[in-house]
């Protein structure tokens with residue numbers, strides 16, 4: 661895998677220059693041993709990396725999902741990550757499977773990742789359930805008005821995945837993401853990245869909440885987990 665070679669060389673170079681990985685506090689040994697830092701950034705001031713940023717993992721992910729993903733990784737971005745050097749050619753250099761951890765390592769890594777935050781802890785976002793009518797209206801927003809579906813997978817009426825693959829899939833977003841983070845992302849993705857490939861919108865408060873509710877309503881059936 662060419663990206664691994666390149667990153668490996670970059671990793672050695674960094675080790676030589678900095679005398680070791682210094683971005684992590686609670687669990688630096690595990691992060692270093694597993695070489696997660698070859699692909700992911702754990703602090704915002706590192707140079708760009710080809711996989712999703714993890715320095716706000718504690719804001720973004722639900723703990724149970726994270727612990728499970730680290731042991732049984734699933735594909736979230738079917739076309740690869742937008743920072744992968746081969747993404748625009750349609751030939752991402754990273755191909756699954758993602759490295760997997762053993763149970764004990766996954767627990768330790770999860771505790772560490774959950775501690776990485778950039779947002780101030782606010783009150784939990786109380787969203788409630790979407791009524792049937794509200795769900796139909798927000799589905800129209802998602803699919804027609806804003807064309808989110810062009811880039812993100814969602815469920816069709818038969819609960820089959822449908823939609824574009826250039827953005828992360830929402831198929832299990834309700835178990836994967838924290839609603840507070842989804843809300844903040846939709847409000848202003850630039851809080852998390854200034855190199856995003858998603859169009860910038862200026863939603864009013866009601867639309868922000870409805871879209872967050874809608875994304876959070878995507879959950880795989882327990883039997884399918």
Ligand code: HEC
Pocket residue numbers: 664691694695696697698699700710711712713714726729730734735736737738740741754758759761769
């Ligand atoms: C060879 C590169 C590579 C290495 C090494 C690697 N990852 Fe990843 N990781 C990726 C890519 C690419 C994705 C995106 C996968 C997808 O979206 O389908 C990803 C996704 C993730 C996600 C989900 C992120 C999100 O926003 O959806 C987490 C959490 C994660 N990795 C943690 C880790 C940890 C912890 C390690 C070390 C044990 C690690 N990764 C090692 C490339 C890597």
Ligand code: HEC
Pocket residue numbers: 742802806807808809810811812826827828842845846853855856857858859861871875
């Ligand atoms: C042109 C393609 C495109 C469109 C249209 C689009 N997005 Fe995105 N979206 C992305 C990409 C790509 C990302 C990954 C982050 C990045 O690179 O900016 C993303 C990230 C996200 C995330 C964070 C998910 C994660 O797991 O990191 C959410 C939530 C989101 N989009 C919601 C929406 C909603 C709601 C709409 C419609 C109002 C929408 N997006 C429209 C491309 C798109």
